[in-house]
Amino acid sequence: MNKTTATGFLDTILKERLPADQYTWLLERLALLNNEDSLRNIHITYGLIPRRLGRQDLAATSEESATADSLVKGWKLSDWSIDMTARVMLLCTIAQQTNRDFAKLFKSMCQTADLGETISLYRGIALYPQSEELDKQIGEGLRTNMRAVFEAIAHNNPYPATHFSELRWNHMVLKALFVDSTLYPIQGLEERCNPELARILCDYAHERWSANRAVTPELWRCVGPFASDNMIDDLQRALESDVSVEQQGALLALSGCPDPRAEKLLENYPEQTRKVANGELSWDSVARQINQLA
Amino acid sequence: MMFIDPHAHMISRVTDDYEAMAKAGVVAVIEPAFWLGQPRTHVATYIDYLSSIIGFERFRAGQFGIRHYCTIGLNSKEANNEELAEAVMEILPQFALKEGVVAIGEIGYDEQTELEDKYFRAQLELAKELDLPVMIHTPHRDKKRGTSRSMDVCIEHGMDPSKIIVDHNNEETVREVLDRGFWAAFSIYPSTKMGNSRMVDILAEYGAERIMVDSACDWGISEPLGVAKTAALALERGIPEENVRLVCYQNALDAYGQSGQMKEEDWLNPPPVDQRGLYEGNSVLRGGREPLIEDDTDKRTLNNLIIE
Numbered sequence: 001m002n003k004t005t006a007t008g009f010l011d012t013i014l015k016e017r018l019p020a021d022q023y024t025w026l027l028e029r030l031a032l033l034n035n036e037d038s039l040r041n042i043h044i045t046y047g048l049i050p051r052r053l054g055r056q057d058l059a060a061t062s063e064e065s066a067t068a069d070s071l072v073k074g075w076k077l078s079d080w081s082i083d084m085t086a087r088v089m090l091l092c093t094i095a096q097q098t099n100r101d102f103a104k105l106f107k108s109m110c111q112t113a114d115l116g117e118t119i120s121l122y123r124g125i126a127l128y129p130q131s132e133e134l135d136k137q138i139g140e141g142l143r144t145n146m147r148a149v150f151e152a153i154a155h156n157n158p159y160p161a162t163h164f165s166e167l168r169w170n171h172m173v174l175k176a177l178f179v180d181s182t183l184y185p186i187q188g189l190e191e192r193c194n195p196e197l198a199r200i201l202c203d204y205a206h207e208r209w210s211a212n213r214a215v216t217p218e219l220w221r222c223v224g225p226f227a228s229d230n231m232i233d234d235l236q237r238a239l240e241s242d243v244s245v246e247q248q249g250a251l252l253a254l255s256g257c258p259d260p261r262a263e264k265l266l267e268n269y270p271e272q273t274r275k276v277a278n279g280e281l282s283w284d285s286v287a288r289q290i291n292q293l294a
Numbered sequence: 295m296m297f298i299d300p301h302a303h304m305i306s307r308v309t310d311d312y313e314a315m316a317k318a319g320v321v322a323v324i325e326p327a328f329w330l331g332q333p334r335t336h337v338a339t340y341i342d343y344l345s346s347i348i349g350f351e352r353f354r355a356g357q358f359g360i361r362h363y364c365t366i367g368l369n370s371k372e373a374n375n376e377e378l379a380e381a382v383m384e385i386l387p388q389f390a391l392k393e394g395v396v397a398i399g400e401i402g403y404d405e406q407t408e409l410e411d412k413y414f415r416a417q418l419e420l421a422k423e424l425d426l427p428v429m430i431h432t433p434h435r436d437k438k439r440g441t442s443r444s445m446d447v448c449i450e451h452g453m454d455p456s457k458i459i460v461d462h463n464n465e466e467t468v469r470e471v472l473d474r475g476f477w478a479a480f481s482i483y484p485s486t487k488m489g490n491s492r493m494v495d496i497l498a499e500y501g502a503e504r505i506m507v508d509s510a511c512d513w514g515i516s517e518p519l520g521v522a523k524t525a526a527l528a529l530e531r532g533i534p535e536e537n538v539r540l541v542c543y544q545n546a547l548d549a550y551g552q553s554g555q556m557k558e559e560d561w562l563n564p565p566p567v568d569q570r571g572l573y574e575g576n577s578v579l580r581g582g583r584e585p586l587i588e589d590d591t592d593k594r595t596l597n598n599l600i601i602e
Binding site for chain 1: 353390391
């Protein structure tokens with residue numbers, strides 16, 4: 001990926017949407033980055049952006065979404081806003097300045113950011129130059145108590161799948177469940193499934209069942225490929241749930257499970273198995289139902 | 295009736311207080327940056343404190359259906375630690391433009407020292423540069439003179455009185471503050487500042503123009519229902535309902551709304567973009583989720599109306 005191109009792309013998106021005077025204001029503020037008092041200007045510009053440019057939804061076109069994905073695989077603009085776009089563009093521009101320690105600035109901005117600022121800082125992480133210090137700060141961000149901040153990293157963001165260690169990845173998926181968030185917007189969810197995560201999630205399901213709490217059907221998506229023995233029992237329990245969407249999750253997981261017992265279980269559900277085969281029942285359709293329930 | 299508490303240090307309060315306030319009709323609070331009961335010794339502590347009031351505390355209030363705003367500033371007590379004060383002044387521009395920051399404050403005088411004066415003036419200049427209102431803390435001791443002096447200095451710096459809220463008034467200070475065109479706020483704080491029975495007398499005498507009521511609740515023995523109780527007592531004693539609405543709601547909105555950071559629609563009709571910030575709306579018009587309040591017999595009720 002060419003990160004200069006990503007900055008240019010954000011610039012184009014904004015130019016097409018902003019009235020001329022607002023766009024000019026943004027360019028003028030960006031020009032201040034080379035001034036003597038640039039740090040103060042960065043903080044003030046970052047703070048002023050939503051006041052000057054508004055906070056409307058970006059409402060990216062399908063062409064723009066495709067361009068984003070071609071620049072950075074998995075980069076989604078679905079929940080971006082105008083101010084977020086301008087803030088990330090500012091950060092990308094700063095990151096290209098060779099005389100500045102970007103990761104250090106990023107960390108300091110995270111430490112003093114408000115909610116909207118924090119979300120924008122983390123939304124752009126796949127577009128900044130990677131470094132160990134940036135990675136550490138992202139780990140700090142994941143420890144948040146605020147769900148919106150967690151989701152800025154975990155959802156519709158290509159960074160975790162390409163950069164997280166297995167430990168951090170597994171922790172993120174589990175935390176998504178703990179904070180009542182969803183798994184389907186996590187990019188690379190299936191590619192990064194692993195046996196340890198499957199075990200953790202089954203343990204979690206048992207905790208929920210013991211407490212008489214519902215288990216989200218999305219969880220089985222990461223279990224199916226590795227399920228055998230007791231995990232198949234767990235899937236069977238979900239399969240026999242009287243909540244339709246829970247049963248659907250188990251059906252999908254069993255369909256993707258190589259264990260012979262899975263196939264045997266599915267024999268009792270020929271109609272649903274056919275729906276899985278023809279795509280009528282999919283993780284996307286499960287996600288849509290979860291979204292409606294939320 | 296909806297209320298705004300324009301001076302409440304919620305960082306020092308527990309969730310029971312948020313629940314009781316929401317139940318009593320408080321839709322928004324303003325949390326002024328203040329002294330924590332003991333002095334901070336490092337600027338880093340200050341940074342984390344300011345981050346909390348623009349960040350987690352705002353989020354926490356939202357979980358109870360209350361909108362949270364704050365003011366940013368170096369308080370007068372800590373202005374006397376010059377090394378700390380210099381460092382804090384440097385970081386204030388980084389915080390003053392955060393979402394929901396409605397003023398520079400609370401600033402002013404404590405002992406009326408030279409250092410207090412220096413940093414009060416510097417912060418007035420910052421407020422001017424960033425076009426923000428100012429919340430003034432008037433001193434506990436030598437209050438009358440301190441209040442006059444605070445206003446003199448504002449005028450000297452070319453500030454517009456209509457953007458300045460002078461807080462912690464009493465019977466002795468209110469006349470001058472109103473006559474000079476400033477906003478006069480009253481903290482209904484047990485024992486030390488103002489009781490609500492006295493407050494009702496002031497409302498009867500001065501009317502409602504440019505007057506507002508707050509609780510200033512903090513880590514001391516204080517009353518998070520100060521605004522709601524004062525409103526109830528005022529109505530009971532025959533203050534016109536419109537005047538009660540002005541001093542317990544509208545005037546705070548008009549004064550601090552000048553920042554552009556506080557709008558009625560924030561709580562009446564949260565914009566859809568709010569979904570990104572996950573505000574648990576106590577929306578009147580949209581019927582958002584009501585704050586969960588379990589216990590009707592909670593000790594914090596309106597039954598015990600008088601605050602002495």
